Amino acid sequence: MELINCVPPENPNDYHDVFVYLEIRNEHITKGSLEMLGKGRELAEKLGDKVVGVAVGKGLKKIADEAASYGCQIFLGADVTDYSGFSSVAYTEFISSFVFEHKPSIFLISGSREGRDLVSRIAIRCKTGVAADCIELDADVQNRLLIAWRPSFGDKTIDQILCKKHRPQMITSRPGSYKLPQQVEKPDCDVRIKKVKMAKLAQDHKTLEFKKKDRLDLTSSKIIVSGGLGLGKPAGFKIVQELAEALGGEVGASRPVVDLGWIPYEHQVGQTGQTVRPHLYIAAGISGKIQHIVGMKASETIISINTDPEAPIVKYSDYFINADLYKAIPKLTEEIKKVTAQVAAPSS
Amino acid sequence: MKIVVMIKQVPDAEEIFIDPVKFTLNRSQARGIINPSDENALEAALRIKEAVGGEITIISMGPPQAENAIIECMGRGADRGILITDRVFAAADTYATSLTLAAAIKKLGEFDLIFAGESTTDSGTGHVGPGVAEFLGIDQVTYTINTKIEGEMLIGERELEDGIEVVSARPPLLVTVMINANIPRHSSLRKKVDAIRKGIEKWDHDTLSLPPDWVGLKGSPTLVGALKIPEERKRASKIIKLEEIPDLVNELVKNGVISTGGD
Numbered sequence: 001m002e003l004i005n006c007v008p009p010e011n012p013n014d015y016h017d018v019f020v021y022l023e024i025r026n027e028h029i030t031k032g033s034l035e036m037l038g039k040g041r042e043l044a045e046k047l048g049d050k051v052v053g054v055a056v057g058k059g060l061k062k063i064a065d066e067a068a069s070y071g072c073q074i075f076l077g078a079d080v081t082d083y084s085g086f087s088s089v090a091y092t093e094f095i096s097s098f099v100f101e102h103k104p105s106i107f108l109i110s111g112s113r114e115g116r117d118l119v120s121r122i123a124i125r126c127k128t129g130v131a132a133d134c135i136e137l138d139a140d141v142q143n144r145l146l147i148a149w150r151p152s153f154g155d156k157t158i159d160q161i162l163c164k165k166h167r168p169q170m171i172t173s174r175p176g177s178y179k180l181p182q183q184v185e186k187p188d189c190d191v192r193i194k195k196v197k198m199a200k201l202a203q204d205h206k207t208l209e210f211k212k213k214d215r216l217d218l219t220s221s222k223i224i225v226s227g228g229l230g231l232g233k234p235a236g237f238k239i240v241q242e243l244a245e246a247l248g249g250e251v252g253a254s255r256p257v258v259d260l261g262w263i264p265y266e267h268q269v270g271q272t273g274q275t276v277r278p279h280l281y282i283a284a285g286i287s288g289k290i291q292h293i294v295g296m297k298a299s300e301t302i303i304s305i306n307t308d309p310e311a312p313i314v315k316y317s318d319y320f321i322n323a324d325l326y327k328a329i330p331k332l333t334e335e336i337k338k339v340t341a342q343v344a345a346p347s348s
Numbered sequence: 349m350k351i352v353v354m355i356k357q358v359p360d361a362e363e364i365f366i367d368p369v370k371f372t373l374n375r376s377q378a379r380g381i382i383n384p385s386d387e388n389a390l391e392a393a394l395r396i397k398e399a400v401g402g403e404i405t406i407i408s409m410g411p412p413q414a415e416n417a418i419i420e421c422m423g424r425g426a427d428r429g430i431l432i433t434d435r436v437f438a439a440a441d442t443y444a445t446s447l448t449l450a451a452a453i454k455k456l457g458e459f460d461l462i463f464a465g466e467s468t469t470d471s472g473t474g475h476v477g478p479g480v481a482e483f484l485g486i487d488q489v490t491y492t493i494n495t496k497i498e499g500e501m502l503i504g505e506r507e508l509e510d511g512i513e514v515v516s517a518r519p520p521l522l523v524t525v526m527i528n529a530n531i532p533r534h535s536s537l538r539k540k541v542d543a544i545r546k547g548i549e550k551w552d553h554d555t556l557s558l559p560p561d562w563v564g565l566k567g568s569p570t571l572v573g574a575l576k577i578p579e580e581r582k583r584a585s586k587i588i589k590l591e592e593i594p595d596l597v598n599e600l601v602k603n604g605v606i607s608t609g610g611d
């Protein structure tokens with residue numbers, strides 16, 4: 001790749017259809033990619049275009065069927081006959097070649113780790129731009145433009161991002177941003193799979209091992225109980241855990257307690273942790289600094305427990321329990337157990 | 349090993365606010381900090397340098413005050429610092445930013461490893477690292493929580509959604525580093541003073557032989573069309589005393605916030 005600027009195509013209107021990258025994990029298309037497929041189909045229908053699924057992997061027949069069942073209209077597959085694991089360089093080459101051949105107008109990629117690893121290489125290879133982490137997509141049909149909205153600076157503003165001259169117009173959205181599409185009754189998909197080799201491209205890039213371990217994904221949790229420095233000691237997480245269990249939820253944390261090693265990083269909520277939006281978020285012993293707030297303020301109901309009535313978290317709370325968390329948390333757990341027990345053992 | 353670490357100075361989130369009159373983000377008054385995962389990238393680089401020897405060059409594209417971030421990195425053990433600064437670089441999107449940084453790395457000459465953070469907190473795309481790799485035509489190992497050199501190869505542990513992928517790849521390589529990869533060390537005051545004495549090199553578009561319309565806003569395929577300010581939801585902040593917790597739980601059940609398993 002030369003160091004060259006981003007020259008746009010002469011006629012952007014030569015570009016048609018909506019590409020969606022179909023990421024494969026555990027032999028299935030990821031939920032994030034299916035969401036994008038649903039969104040892609042919506043945009044394609046609006047623009048009078050087709051939605052095209054693109055995938056790289058072994059075989060791919062089953063993947064093509066899965067894509068078709070979710071409304072994919074054209075499937076472009078790169079069947080890697082000498083597959084040696086994920087390689088950014090090889091995947092970029094295969095996917096970009098589909099872009100050069102088909103000339104899509106829009107290209108949607110789920111903003112998973114793999115999606116974010118690939119998207120900017122593909123964009124630069126295709127001399128176009130990317131709007132990352134969009135939360136809202138729409139089409140300006142007359143001008144055949146994709147209107148993408150993305151939050152920036154910790155959700156302080158939402159920016160409209162346009163890519164007027166370059167094609168494809170590429171975007172990513174975080175998994176969970178859109179609804180999963182319904183399965184279609186009569187799948188109708190033009191499946192085109194070509195055989196490719198990766199050895200030359202992925203030279204000396206090898207996956208040695210894959211240690212399977214599901215990362216705690218707080219982004220899909222319905223209830224989260226988080227503890228902060230106000231716990232005072234690592235053992236404080238015991239009562240947080242008990243409350244979370246009573247509610248059938250997960251445990252979250254602020255950053256300092258993670259830095260102190262009281263709880264693993266995968267529990268951290270906030271700017272440098274996970275962004276969550278549960279039905280119920282309980283913040284115990286957390287002051288509510290902006291870096292924590294941006295990661296949880298979209299929660300449906302927020303309860304905070306703090307001894308300090310002046311703590312910033314108060315104004316972000318629906319309910320503020322002004323008490324020592326060592327008294328309030330066990331009380332909450334007890335009361336919750338009572339109401340759930342009532343249902344388990346109905347009084348006659 | 350010749351190692352490059354790309355770092356960006358970002359505004360401290362706490363100090364960003366929206367100008368109510370001009371309706372724009374006021375970043376200039378915010379205190380600058382090193383982007384969090386870039387600190388981890390530097391730490392990963394320092395550990396490789398300590399293990400196998402080498403030299404670390406920091407590059408950062410940003411306004412003149414970003415010099416402070418570079419000095420801090422020198423204080424932690426980097427050997428050389430270059431600030432890529434020029435009015436024409438302003439408002440670059442990831443294409444133009446990656447192009448500019450790649451041009452700077454090319455100018456530096458030979459390198460084995462380029463370290464970058466996983467993403468930045470101000471625009472947060474995570475695209476610049478892979479973008480630089482693409483321009484330089486090199487392989488990449490992203491989302492690492494552990495990196496080491498074994499023989500001629502880099503072994504990296506990549507943290508993915510469903511597990512840890514261990515990969516082996518051959519330098520030259522671009523590596524991006526997660527925020528939970530390590531705990532960054534503190535800087536030494538003496539080294540910082542040395543860095544200030546030595547001065548930070550400054551490069552502009554001329555130094556990089558990049559035409560002004562290839563960089564910054566002009567060289568960017570994407571543009572911001574409009575800006576919305578999301579409405580902050582007002583919350584009731586209803587104060588609950590310890591003895592009122594039973595009432596609170598009842599209210600939560602009644603409002604369907606807590607499900608009792610009955611529905």
Ligand SMILES: Cc1cc2nc3c(=O)[nH]c(=O)nc-3n(C[C@H](O)[C@H](O)[C@H](O)COP(=O)(O)OP(=O)(O)OC[C@H]3O[C@@H](n4cnc5c(N)ncnc54)[C@H](O)[C@@H]3O)c2cc1C
Binds near residue numbers: 228324
């Ligand atoms: C670049 C950057 C990124 C960051 N990213 C994150 C992030 O992702 N997530 C995050 O959380 N932080 C993040 N931070 C840190 C953030 O700025 C705050 O330092 C942090 O959120 C504070 O954590 P805390 O509320 O647990 O601790 P504190 O601010 O110390 O608050 C402790 C609270 O506990 C209360 N308390 C004490 N004892 C009791 C008791 N017995 N009962 C009840 N309440 C009690 C106190 O009144 C106080 O309000 C980041 C900072 C920076 C600079």
Ligand SMILES: Nc1ncnc2c1ncn2[C@@H]1O[C@H](COP(=O)(O)O)[C@@H](O)[C@H]1O
Binds near residue numbers: 385386467473476
């Ligand atoms: N202006 C810049 N100067 C130097 N490095 C940068 C710059 N912007 C981004 N980077 C690097 O690229 C990484 C990803 O940035 P981003 O794509 O903006 O999230 C950062 O963590 C830095 O390592």
